[in-house]
Amino acid sequence: MTRLKSTTYRGSPVRDTGVGSSIKTRWLDSVARDLAKIYDMLTGENAETDTINHSGGGRGALLNLPLINQHVDRLMWQPDATKRGVRAFIALAPVKIPDGQTTYRFQADLRFRGPGPGDVDLEIHSYDSGWTKTAWPFTATTPRDLGSLENVTTITADLTLSTGAGSTIAYVAITAMLGEDIFDGVQVLGWRLSPSVGSSQRTDWSQDTPALVGDPFLVAATIDETTGFDGEQIADNRGLDALVLTSATSWLGAMMEYVMGGVLPGNNARTVTDEWHHDQSTFASEPVPHVPIFSETLGAILEGGIPFCVSTSSANAEGSAPQVATTASASTAVDVVTKLTYLPDFDDAASPTTLKAIVLVGTDHGLIDDWSAQIDTGAGTSAAVFFSLLDDGMWVAEIDDIPYTAGALNRITLQIVTDVGTVVYGECQIVGWHLFFEE
Amino acid sequence: MALTTSTDRLTEDEVRSLAPARARIPRALAGGTRWLWELATGAPSVADERAVTPRNPDGQTGANRSGYPWGPAFRNHLWSTTGGSEGDPADVAFQRTLGTFDVGERKQWVARFRVRPFVERPLTPFSRGYLSIRCAAGSGAGTSSAVFKLARLETPDRQTSGTATTSSTTIGTQADLAFVDLRPGLNTVLITLDSVTTREIELYSLSLCQIVTRTH
Numbered sequence: 001m002t003r004l005k006s007t008t009y010r011g012s013p014v015r016d017t018g019v020g021s022s023i024k025t026r027w028l029d030s031v032a033r034d035l036a037k038i039y040d041m042l043t044g045e046n047a048e049t050d051t052i053n054h055s056g057g058g059r060g061a062l063l064n065l066p067l068i069n070q071h072v073d074r075l076m077w078q079p080d081a082t083k084r085g086v087r088a089f090i091a092l093a094p095v096k097i098p099d100g101q102t103t104y105r106f107q108a109d110l111r112f113r114g115p116g117p118g119d120v121d122l123e124i125h126s127y128d129s130g131w132t133k134t135a136w137p138f139t140a141t142t143p144r145d146l147g148s149l150e151n152v153t154t155i156t157a158d159l160t161l162s163t164g165a166g167s168t169i170a171y172v173a174i175t176a177m178l179g180e181d182i183f184d185g186v187q188v189l190g191w192r193l194s195p196s197v198g199s200s201q202r203t204d205w206s207q208d209t210p211a212l213v214g215d216p217f218l219v220a221a222t223i224d225e226t227t228g229f230d231g232e233q234i235a236d237n238r239g240l241d242a243l244v245l246t247s248a249t250s251w252l253g254a255m256m257e258y259v260m261g262g263v264l265p266g267n268n269a270r271t272v273t274d275e276w277h278h279d280q281s282t283f284a285s286e287p288v289p290h291v292p293i294f295s296e297t298l299g300a301i302l303e304g305g306i307p308f309c310v311s312t313s314s315a316n317a318e319g320s321a322p323q324v325a326t327t328a329s330a331s332t333a334v335d336v337v338t339k340l341t342y343l344p345d346f347d348d349a350a351s352p353t354t355l356k357a358i359v360l361v362g363t364d365h366g367l368i369d370d371w372s373a374q375i376d377t378g379a380g381t382s383a384a385v386f387f388s389l390l391d392d393g394m395w396v397a398e399i400d401d402i403p404y405t406a407g408a409l410n411r412i413t414l415q416i417v418t419d420v421g422t423v424v425y426g427e428c429q430i431v432g433w434h435l436f437f438e439e
Numbered sequence: 440m441a442l443t444t445s446t447d448r449l450t451e452d453e454v455r456s457l458a459p460a461r462a463r464i465p466r467a468l469a470g471g472t473r474w475l476w477e478l479a480t481g482a483p484s485v486a487d488e489r490a491v492t493p494r495n496p497d498g499q500t501g502a503n504r505s506g507y508p509w510g511p512a513f514r515n516h517l518w519s520t521t522g523g524s525e526g527d528p529a530d531v532a533f534q535r536t537l538g539t540f541d542v543g544e545r546k547q548w549v550a551r552f553r554v555r556p557f558v559e560r561p562l563t564p565f566s567r568g569y570l571s572i573r574c575a576a577g578s579g580a581g582t583s584s585a586v587f588k589l590a591r592l593e594t595p596d597r598q599t600s601g602t603a604t605t606s607s608t609t610i611g612t613q614a615d616l617a618f619v620d621l622r623p624g625l626n627t628v629l630i631t632l633d634s635v636t637t638r639e640i641e642l643y644s645l646s647l648c649q650i651v652t653r654t655h
Contacts, residue, residue: 011442012469061481061501069552071520147549194553245454261511342514342648
């Protein structure tokens with residue numbers, strides 16, 4: 001028994017399939033091998049490694065999902081005059097760059113209280129083995145009104161972010177050097193980071209969709225109704241077997257519906273019995289693509305992890321990254337922010353492995369490596385301790401295996417768990433966070 | 440060497456025993472497999488040749504999960520906001536509000552966000568964004584209610600609306616209050632809070648999501 005499977009697409013020459021061609025079995029052999037390869041790539045079955053994870057390069061079309069679409073609104077930069085000459089992150093968020101997705105369009109809507117935007121630098125901070133800072137040129141519109149918003153300046157930059165081997169954490173920031181010109185402050189209304197793709201195509205799928213067993217074939221085909229064909233079924237000395245032809249046609253149609261996400265035209269009697277959900281209920285090894293959910297900045301912070309305006313007072317200043325005061329009881333989870341978002345139906349939501357988060361904090365108080373960040377979704381919690389990003393006073397936590405409710409609205413709460421039992425203000429500034437799916 | 444491509448469909452009669460051996464059968468099977476390969480892998484089936492399948496809404500080859508026929512769409516986060524950093528750190532709950540709104544008060548948010556390209560047909564999965572909120576009742580007695588209206592900036596009169604109601608001071612979720620039609624690319628949407636009645640309402644977050652996997 002030898003399961004027929006190709007290593008890459010084989011196809012069949014026109015001379016083997018055209019009118020007047022000699023009847024040979026090699027075209028059917030190629031079809032059987034190609035179908036088996038596609039089935040394994042889609043489902044992860046049979047120890048296939050070239051799975052369809054939407055990372056491009058033959059591993060599935062890129063998803064081109066936005067990384068940041070955040071409305072910030074009241075975040076103001078009103079720096080302390082004593083901090084002149086210090087670079088400030090007026091918006092800073094971590095993002096995990098999907099493998100293969102390297103080019104992005106960045107936009108931010110700003111409102112200046114001074115002359116601006118000449119003194120605002122847009123920088124992209126990427127982290128690999130250390131902080132590296134790359135400043136990107138940007139264009140700025142003249143101030144204009146948007147609905148009830150007045151004097152909005154939109155800055156735009158096109159970025160190329162390296163993904164390296166596997167997906168990579170990058171830190172996207174708008175920075176500004178405190179000076180006379182923008183001493184009066186700048187307001188970040190919203191910002192966006194999304195893949196650069198061509199303008200929307202009005203796709204005309206007018207061509208007929210390809211082979212399927214049509215009416216009056218009334219039996220619903222499932223993608224796994226066959227696992228492939230044996231070499232003996234398509235040997236040179238065998239006739240064209242109707243069972244093989246029917247199975248191959250049905251398998252092709254089922255996989256086509258699985259990939260396309262709907263019933264093929266002209267075959268209304270059939271239903272799609274399996275969906276390309278990545279929920280691993282039918283196929284335990286079905287690959288989960290990298291899907292960003294959201295990334296957010298929570299407030300401004302000065303370079304070096306220095307609190308923006310407040311270090312020891314009991315109140316947060318408008319515009320600064322929120323400080324989490326340590327609580328009276330150690331190991332108590334302190335809610336920082338709660339988001340609502342629908343989450344797709346990926347892997348096993350009850351014991352997940354693919355919903356993850358990155359939390360970025362800043363501090364100039366030294367070690368916080370006993371602190372941890374925690375995500376609470378209502379379906380459960382998952383936590384991770386912070387590790388230092390070298391000398392910039394920035395700390396990051398990567399949280400894995402976050403439980404969630406599949407295919408439904410989820411309440412996502414970011415929490416900080418501290419290890420001390422006394423109230424200390426300004427010790428830890430919560431700068432930004434990112435939620436995403438990743439295998 | 441030209442490889443077979445085809446959009447022919449086979450019927451059961453054509454592939455049963457004793458059916459005539461017609462060239463249509465190998466052409467449909469070999470050609471259809473070529474289509475399937477390109478839709479699944481997102482790459483031309485033959486190196487250095489153009490793909491035989493149509494381009495997806497991103498202008499690229501393959502199914503990119505933007506709705507039929509480009510793959511079942513995901514339930515997708517679109518846009519969100521939370522309050523500014525005005526919370527009191529001495530408050531361990533540390534929920535940052537968007538504000539507390541009095542009876543009769545009105546507030547508008549201008550939401551600007553990018554939507555990945557999708558086929559612009561009515562009722563396709565990515566063609567609507569649904570609003571969900573986090574809120575609680577503020578000062579006063581009784582049940583607080585507020586109307587949320589959604590409209591595109593260019594068509595402010597084409598609104599959908601939904602009413603959030605709560606009598607609890609505990610923060611709760613109000614899902615899918617109203618929807619707005621989306622366009623691929625940059626969208627500007629007006630979200631209006633109106634008609635707060637009976638009791639103050641406290642807002643904590645607003646979110647827009649694409650929520651339906653096939654059609655509405």
